[in-house]
Amino acid sequence: MPDMLVKLYDLPEVESLINRLKAQGIVIRTAMPYEKHIIIEWVWSLFGEGWASECDIAFSNHPVSCLIATQAGKIIGFACHDSTCKNFFGPIGVIETKRSQQIGKALLLSCLHAMSANGYGYAIIGGSGPTDFYAKAAGAITIEGSSPGIYRDRLTQKISNKPPMFGEQQNL
Numbered sequence: 001m002p003d004m005l006v007k008l009y010d011l012p013e014v015e016s017l018i019n020r021l022k023a024q025g026i027v028i029r030t031a032m033p034y035e036k037h038i039i040i041e042w043v044w045s046l047f048g049e050g051w052a053s054e055c056d057i058a059f060s061n062h063p064v065s066c067l068i069a070t071q072a073g074k075i076i077g078f079a080c081h082d083s084t085c086k087n088f089f090g091p092i093g094v095i096e097t098k099r100s101q102q103i104g105k106a107l108l109l110s111c112l113h114a115m116s117a118n119g120y121g122y123a124i125i126g127g128s129g130p131t132d133f134y135a136k137a138a139g140a141i142t143i144e145g146s147s148p149g150i151y152r153d154r155l156t157q158k159i160s161n162k163p164p165m166f167g168e169q170q171n172l
Contacts, residue, residue: 001127001131001147001148002127002144002146003125003126003142003147004135004140005123005124005125006089006112006122006123006125006134006138006140007121008112008116008120008122008123009121011112011116012137012138012139014106014110017105017106018110021069021102024101026070026071026098026101027069027070028103028107029070030066031064031066031067031078033059039055039075040055040056042078043055043093046095047091054083055080057080061082065081065082065111066083067079067107067114069098069107071098077092077094077095077103077104078092079093079108079111080092081111085124087122087123088123089108089112089125090126105133108134108137109137112138126150126151127147128142
């Protein structure tokens with residue numbers, strides 16, 4: 001999957017989309033630090049440990065660089081920036097039953113606008129996956145020769161004595 005490049009100084013506006021989702025009871029907002037364990041466990045359970053690790057890093061940034069979509073107090077989507085690398089967008093995920101409601105687009109554009117506000121002129125979408133989505137939603141273009149990019153030489157080793165997840169009992 002190639003990396004993609006987005007011009008942050010030429011982004012579509014996102015407020016009308018956020019307001020339309022809000023009218024449906026869907027809120028797009030920055031995650032709060034006290035929600036970290038809930039969000040990371042949610043990401044881990046639906047999208048795997050790699051994305052959960054990247055999401056975890058987003059909580060180390062000030063301000064937090066993880067945005068979430070919620071409905072009735074439940075997480076239905078998330079997106080991060082400046083977690084894999086500085087100036088990188090991703091990961092992003094929305095629960096399958098909500099993928100046709102433009103929640104992913106709202107999360108993407110909200111993150112990209114936050115990156116622009118932080119002083120970036122361009123953003124990189126690493127290992128972009130659905131390139132058509134990013135091209136249509138944000139005008140992203142493929143960076144030629146960028147696959148596998150920073151995701152080369154990935155670790156595949158699993159540790160059998162892993163530390164407990166949040167909320168698991170420890171025998172001390």
